[in-house]
Amino acid sequence: MEDFKFTISKFLKRTALVLVFLLAVLFVFAPSFSLAQVNTGIEFGAYTGLAQTDVRIIIAKIIRVFFGVLGIIAVGFTLYGGYMYMTSEGNEKKLETAKAILKNMAIGLAIILSALAIVQFVLNTLLNEYQAGPTGETTPPIGGETVCADCGFLGSVIESHYPGRGAMGIPRNTKIVITFKYDILAGSLIQDSNNNGQFGDTLGGGNNDRPSAAFKIYPTTGGESAAMAPNQFDVFLSVDKRTFIFKPKVLLGSALQDTNYTVKLTDAVKLADGSSAFGAIGAYSWGFTVSTVADLTPPQIESIIPTPSLDKYARNIMVQINFNEPVDPLSASGFFELASGDPTKNFQNINLAIDEGTKPLISGNFKITNQYRTVEFKTADECGHNPCGQTIYCLPGDKQILATVKSASVDSSNKPQAQITANFYDGVVDMAGNSLNGGGELRINGQNKIVLEPGVKTLNQWQAASGKILDDFSWRFLTSAILDTTAPKLTVITPGSLAEKIDVAAPLNMAFDKPMAIGSFKEIVLKTNKDFNINYTYFGTSYDALGQKVILPTQKAVRTTAEIAHGDFWQKSPTAPADTESAIYYPFAPSLLNDIYQNCFYPAVLQNSPRCVVGDISESNKLNDNTPSCFDLQNTNYEGYCSMGEPCPLVPAPHNP
Known part of the structure; x- marks a missing residue:
């Protein structure tokens, strides 16, 4: 019986030591863990097929299982002590042993429950990241996640629109312009009001086409029932059938106060093949604010x-x-x-x-x-x-x-x-x-x-x-008989690769070492692990040799920065379940990006960092539309990173563009 008492004492001592060590580790590392945001290295799971569960959730599950096992053992000893006490039949030695077991188990259970409460508090700190304010979206939470279900269409289906999402101070005499990434069935957005068989043509004399019922614009406070009538617009269509211009025949808003407007494209908008442009979600909408004045200032x-x-x-x-x-x-x-x-x-x-x-x-x-x-x-x-x-x-x-x-x-x-x-x-x-x-x-x-x-x-x-x-405006320049064949490189990415605790409105920039073809920036994709993406679109800004933004025709641009304008990054609600995955975003810049000389960007090349280039860019392994990045050219030996922080499965090799 003495050996049995020694075993219990030994179990309690070891349990206490393990708990003290575990708590020490958690308290030492909790500050750094709680300051980390969402990037835990799982963002590449989509490419590898590996599990995408947050490592912190895995740790939490392991600790809970550990405490569960300790609790089962403690309860077993307690039951044994109670059985010994009930069957002692006046045996003082047996009764004393039973009391010692029950006493030690009571102390042990108190230690385990206290430790569990402390550890659970620390785990909650680890699993609930910093909240940087509201997202600004009004869509109700889905499964504990606050999302804007249709926001992701800007950047995926829609290339750009004017006025921009959330734009302020828009003049009353503005047009509404929408550019799609794909060919659109013109008749789904335009009525052939002049009956000439052409959509969005210009006849002059006020006999122009009108918008279909798929396009709605209305003062936000009035709702869809206050939508402007189709006969209050002229509609025009670009030659490539992707850009629609809606020109109001009357001034928007009021001369007395700013007016919020909402534009809605319904599920009646169709791609050229007749399928829905917005899939199962079925619509896209955005808002902007119209000022009290009209614009009478010429562009320059x-x-x-x-x-x-x-x-x-x-x-x-x-x-x-x-x-x-x-x-x-x-x-x-x-x-x-x-x-x-x-x-x-x-x-x-x-x-x-x-x-x-x-x-x-x-x-x-x-x-x-x-x-x-x-x-x-x-x-x-x-x-x-x-x-x-x-x-x-x-x-x-x-x-x-x-x-x-x-x-x-x-x-x-x-x-x-x-x-x-x-x-x-x-x-x-x-x-x-x-x-x-x-x-x-x-x-x-x-x-x-x-x-x-x-x-x-x-x-x-x-x-x-x-x-x-x-x-x-006119100017002259001279051409030579040669071609520039030097590929552009990234010099700076912001936020940096694997950066953490990013503000929801943090700028997302990619600086190149040459002037770029800004139109190619539409190929940049902002990926996420969430079901609903945020809205995003692109800008291009030129800089001169002194690093000054080019704002005058007399300045010479030597490099370009791609700026990805985006909605607020998703953030986990404080009331979301603990196992709700954090949002991870990673921009993807494919080889379809070009410099001003039409040289393509190699996604595997980042200036001043380990290069993971596609061998010598020979015919057998050159990048093309079907292999837009180093991810598509698999190789088991690799080191370094691709230009946007993604692991590059290629052997670095000298690059001769």
Whole structure:
């Protein structure tokens, strides 16, 4: 019996030591654990097929099982002590042993329950991360998770829209513009009101098409029943059938106070194949605030690529024009094909010409991007392929190129508003219909400096100008016969790879070492482990050699930063179950990203870090549309990381672009 008492004492001592050690570990590491947010290294499970359970939940389950086993053992000893006490039959020694067992087990159970309470408190601290404020979404919680079910369509189905989600101070005379990532069945969003068999065409004279019932806009406080009637809009459609422009015939809002508006696209919006654009969720909506004033300020050009220079540019350079505000996409984008005879390929509001003889125009495609602030031009002349298999288009080599951005004809009775003609606008206008104030020609002066001549006019001078040519913007640059084939690299990513405890509104940026084709940023994907993603879209910002943001045409851009504008990152509700998974976000930049010379970005290359490149980019392993990142070229030997922090299953090798 003494041996049995010794065994119980030994069990209690060892249990106490284990509990003390466990509590010490938890208390020492709890501060660092509680400061960590959500990134526990499980974000790659989607690629590997491994379990995606949070390691903290696994630890919690192990500890609970451990305490459960201890409790079962303690209860067993207690039952044994009680049995011995009941069957002692006056045997003093047996009775004393039974009392000792019951006493020790009472102490042991108290220790176990106290330790369990303390450990549970620490575990709750580990499992409930820092809450940085409300998400701003009004969708009720689903399974303990506050989500916006339709927000993720911005970034997946919808490329961009204007006004932006949550935008403030929007002028009363604004247009509503929506650009989809895929071809849309035009008849699902537009009524052919003029019965000519064309959707979104411009006939002039007020006989334009109207929106269908799938498009609704209404003061938010009034609800859908207060939606504006279709006959209060003209609707226009881009040539590529992806951008829809809704132009109100009346001013929005009030002159007395700001007005909140909601735009809703219903489940009647269809993709070109007739399927629902928004799947099972069935709709997309967003809100913005209209101010008390109309916009009567002309747009201007903020920067260009390439700038005038005495040096020649490689002929595979794209032409990029950045405006100081969003411009109407139909006025600033389209196709031009020399002598095609096709009216859909006769866009000349912006044009490029060989600056010699009759100045023949150069065929190509003007695309609008960057939240309608940037136009990028590629010629129709194929001149090769980049290592990712994408076609490269080139300007004429060893030529001087003249680029012109036209201002639109102004309505003399409503300056600076532009006239709408049978061809919509004959120059570039902003989202309120104000014609471009180009300001003249950008050129190199005698001191080898870039200047704008005759100089940007004031608003009063612009409104009084009789010579429309002075409001166009033009410049010249030289091309060479060679191609730039240097691939762009990432220099900085923000937040850093595997960063933790990120603010819900933290900026998400990717800085490149070269000027980039901003339109390619639409290929960036923001992934998450949650069922519902947040809304996101992209911007591109150029910087000069001094690191200053390029905001004047006289500045020369040397690099570009991709900025991913997003809704608030998801955060776990304080009342959510303890085993609710935290949100993990990881941006994915594929090889479809291009620099201004149309060179593709290798997702496996990050400047100043271990490179995991695809061998020597040979034909057998080059990146292409079917293998957009190093994840698609599997290899069991690897080290280092891909450019966005994802493990790279490739052997690092020298890279010769």
